[in-house]
Amino acid sequence: MATELQDRLTGLSAPGQLIEWARPFPDLESCWNACRSPEFLLWLAARLCTTTGERRAIVSCLAELTRRAERGRARANSPVDAAARTAETWVRNGASLEDLLAAERAALDAAAHAAIVAAEERTRARMLFRSAPRSRPASLGTSRALGALADWSAANRTKRLALAAASTARAAAEAARAEAAAADAGTGSPDDRRCSPGSWEARVSESAGYAVSALARSHPAGRGDRSARKAARLIRRRLPCPTLSPRAGDGPVTAPSG
Numbered sequence: 396m397a398t399e400l401q402d403r404l405t406g407l408s409a410p411g412q413l414i415e416w417a418r419p420f421p422d423l424e425s426c427w428n429a430c431r432s433p434e435f436l437l438w439l440a441a442r443l444c445t446t447t448g449e450r451r452a453i454v455s456c457l458a459e460l461t462r463r464a465e466r467g468r469a470r471a472n473s474p475v476d477a478a479a480r481t482a483e484t485w486v487r488n489g490a491s492l493e494d495l496l497a498a499e500r501a502a503l504d505a506a507a508h509a510a511i512v513a514a515e516e517r518t519r520a521r522m523l524f525r526s527a528p529r530s531r532p533a534s535l536g537t538s539r540a541l542g543a544l545a546d547w548s549a550a551n552r553t554k555r556l557a558l559a560a561a562s563t564a565r566a567a568a569e570a571a572r573a574e575a576a577a578a579d580a581g582t583g584s585p586d587d588r589r590c591s592p593g594s595w596e597a598r599v600s601e602s603a604g605y606a607v608s609a610l611a612r613s614h615p616a617g618r619g620d621r622s623a624r625k626a627a628r629l630i631r632r633r634l635p636c637p638t639l640s641p642r643a644g645d646g647p648v649t650a651p652s653g
Contacts, residue, residue, distance in 0.1 A: 441596035443637035464609035474505040478560035499564035506557035516547035556609040562602030
């Protein structure tokens, strides 16, 4: 039997894994504080946000995650840096919708190029491993195969990082459209929530997933989990626990502490 929190999450069209994971928790705040998944945390924040300030805080958090993932690189990736920088500029009320969409396109182009390089290096690594003498693990052929494998891993990480930056720029663009729609409608209300239902929170969660994957760099045992936990702690520092709106007949909802 589903708990009350699970029923509320189901009503929000939450991901099935999040609904199941929330079973032991009596309320959203305890679920939020225990959650180690950046994707779930940012999905909740995006789904329940209602104001311009909340949307901008979420985009700022995404840009920070992307930048943290990029810091481990020997040199910066210009489209990734540009997309993160453009999203940050929008947060400060300075980037146009056109700038955000252009940054997204550039990051997607970078991801597509990295995907091609990754595929080529993966094929090359397989060929080199097949031709390397198995009786001599320290041979030149084996070294070349290992080098190709490292190049494949680096290109694959570049692809994930570029996809994180593209999703961050797209999330900012959707939020910018929501603000523009509210202004055009003459509401002037910061609570006018016009981000496309489902699309906004999915884009935010997607960006977090790519960024955490790039943060992990590779996937030795436990490395990805540690990266996710660190990202989740950063999200909780930057964003407060969102508030579920009261149901009809419910008493007033108490704002979460902290």
